[in-house]
Amino acid sequence: MDSRNYPPDASSLLISAKIVVAGGFGVGKTTFVSSVSEVAPINTEAWMTEASEDVDPVDDGTGKTTTTVAMDFGRITLHSDLVLYLFGTPGQARFWFLWDDLSRGALGTVVLVDTRRIAESFAAINYFENDSELPFIVAVNMFDGELYHDLDEVRDALALSPEVPLTTCDARDTGSVVKVLQELVSYTMNLQLSYGV
């Protein structure tokens, strides 16, 4: 960090952490974030002009270098000096390039799955299995409190590696969402211990 301009007061000790909430369109990411966020999830039609990308932003005729993306995020103050942010990835596959940006610096990812539309989350699982080094767990969102398939069947349907934790949750329920977040943090801690990072 920049030690040069390190301010002397105690507020400088405030640090942030990030968890990514991924999954397809309509699997409950916004609900999941709302259930635990201390502020209304900020649904920003964020102007992701990818100024940091290695592309020439000047008009290439397609006008595609500037994209409007709805991005949900929420915040949880965990300690007086530690704030956790939750970022929902844009559901649409065409915004994958943003996933790299959102994922960078995260402690891990929760991929939400709706078993009624399981294919919606294939892309997210594929991304976190193959294109990202972030620890991730998969949580089946039970919209009406019922699990229609056993987790083994869900694991098969998702072609999920055996080592990836698979759990259930009710995205509307604060306690349930917090439990999923705890599972992710514990998983990340265990990975670190086992790989000696």
Added chain:
Amino acid sequence: MANSVANSTMRSMRVRPYAITGGRTRPRHHLLVETLISVPHYDPQFSSSLMPESQALYERARETTSIAELSAHLTIPLGVIRVLLSDLAAAEMVFIHPTGYSYAYDQNILGRILDGLKKLPA
């Protein structure tokens, strides 16, 4: 009608970001969306010397705020926020807080996060 208004807003925003960053697209510091920014020693004179977007950022950051929140509340694209903040940081006018990632999410940080999650009211 509503559509054409939206379109014209989009069009103007397409040009503006690079105008306000003077054409620069790369920040000098790596700023994550969750990175917190604060103003250690507020200087009203410095503030009034800034361009509107930088001034808005500087004012807003007097209360410690994340990059994503700054972008959302001020409706300034993340890429632009990063460049402008990195200038303010280079001038030592804002402080870029470390994140969990700065500590490589060591066991201590993760343990504190877990502990905090366990204390949340269910």
